[in-house]
Amino acid sequence: MELLFKKIAQLSASLVFVILAATTVVLYLSAKPAIQEFGAGFFFESRWAVEEKVELSPAELSELELLEADKSTFISDDFIEDEDDFIMDDEDFITDDDMESDSNESRIVYGALVPIVGTIFSTLIAMLFSLPIAMGIAVFLSEIAPSALAKPVGVAIELLASIPSIIYGMWGLFYFGPFIADLFGGNTVSLLVAGLVLGIMVIPFMAALSRDAITTVPDMLKESAYAMGATKLEVIKDVVFPYAKSGIIGSIILSFGRALGETMAVAFVIGGVYQFAGKITDPTNSIPVVLANSFAESSGLSLSVLFYLALILFVLSFAVIAIAKLYFLRGK
């Protein structure tokens, strides 16, 4: 009995490792055809599902029409300096034929550059937007607000962090997107809206974690600084932040990792087109959104390409989260 219990418990514990290993292996195996086909060039290739001499499926056609419609708003800028050949309109389709030297007639080109750039930029916008606000909230809750206010607001923030991300996406699509479009012009779905919605989504998460880090600062340290005549700003800047530094950085990186892999908050508002956002108010795409939208109608190589993308996302966010949790947040 005793031994059996221990064995079963041990098996359960190893399950986490098994799942993780299986995920990596399965994703790699499923992505293998795409990895062999495109290799590392996948990261730098900006065309998606561009196909020569072969009829396009209706889904791809409608995507291309979308792209064409947006062509007028497209401005080449520093994102794409050396990628001039990627604008996907009909003319390029024909002229591209001779450029694929190593391919046969029906090769379809897939590249991850657009979703990768979209993911990184939407996450960066999210971080730029949420960082000051979340830090403000964290400092406000732990140092400024009277405890009668700090407690209920703190609970509210934690509850808000638990709201499913699809709610943020839906709100972004119907309310926040139009609001931003009125403010800055451009589309109601765009890189900017996606980044901001993502930012709003991680605010409660980041604020709650940072507040927890700040409250670990011993009162005695703060009181000694106050006793020496330091102002609140000086106490926070010179005592609280240095002490809670690794916790705060950890919470920021963890929020970054969360924003990176977020699907539903972004799926509604990023537009889902395989095109760089020339302006910040243009629609583009991100890795999770590509995965969410294209799985059902993919098979063969196009499916394998999606697994390749999933693998990239998995490795990337795993690394980010591992850095946050194991380096900065350890020992808590």
Added chain:
Amino acid sequence: MRLIMNRAFIIFSTLAAIVGLLFLGWILFTLFSKGLQGLSFDVFRKDLIEGGLRNVIVGQIMMSGIATFIGIPIGILAGIYLQEYGGNSRSTEFLRDLSDVMMSAPSIVVGTFVYAIVVVPTGHTSGWAGVLALFILMVPIIVRTTDDMLKLVPIELREAGIAIGASKYHVTMNIVVRYAKAGILTGILLAFARVVGETAPLIYTSGSSEFWSTDLTGTFPSLTVSIYNLATMPDDKMVQLGWTGAFLLTTMVLIINLLGRYASNKKRSK
């Protein structure tokens, strides 16, 4: 100057807090006003095909419930192993770190994994695939909370149990786990609240159906996937139904979270 800077800083922090709370309040306000508009008994009586949400709500709760049901024993046992048997060996630390990282892994990737191992071989989406995806998401959460909660159990209790001749199994199950019960319960509730609101891993594992179904081997109705589909439809009535679903989902998640807090607070005040 120092005082002015200080004042400016305080004002800035307070403003930031207000701005953040305003946005979040705006979301909640929209959710409530739009969600309540469409709320009626028909929502709970009719299936999606007739303009209600009955089948998708039941489907969502069934999938999350079964995932939790399977996840609880495995997660708790794993947590027990890490804390009670693993000691501080390197492999225990490794497993602990791993579940910590898995807790935050992107849920969409879990969806692709399940798609590859279940949906591709069987050739169609199914309720079990959805259950598996949610199960994978929740196990690390239960493992970590159980582990953390057991850590809080005073070592003296274990020693006392062993001293009166109880076996390790008895000490663990009857003393340690019992002591940490409220905390573990909170962890389970929070894990359930987390997976019940998941959309990304369900889109192509369970899919969603407009019809009543309790057959987990076929495409299964899901509330969150339905909200995603409804919200992007051109028909205003469908969008309204999506908002109602979103409202119900959020209410459910918030209530479970509050219950979880209540469970752990009761423990603390004892």
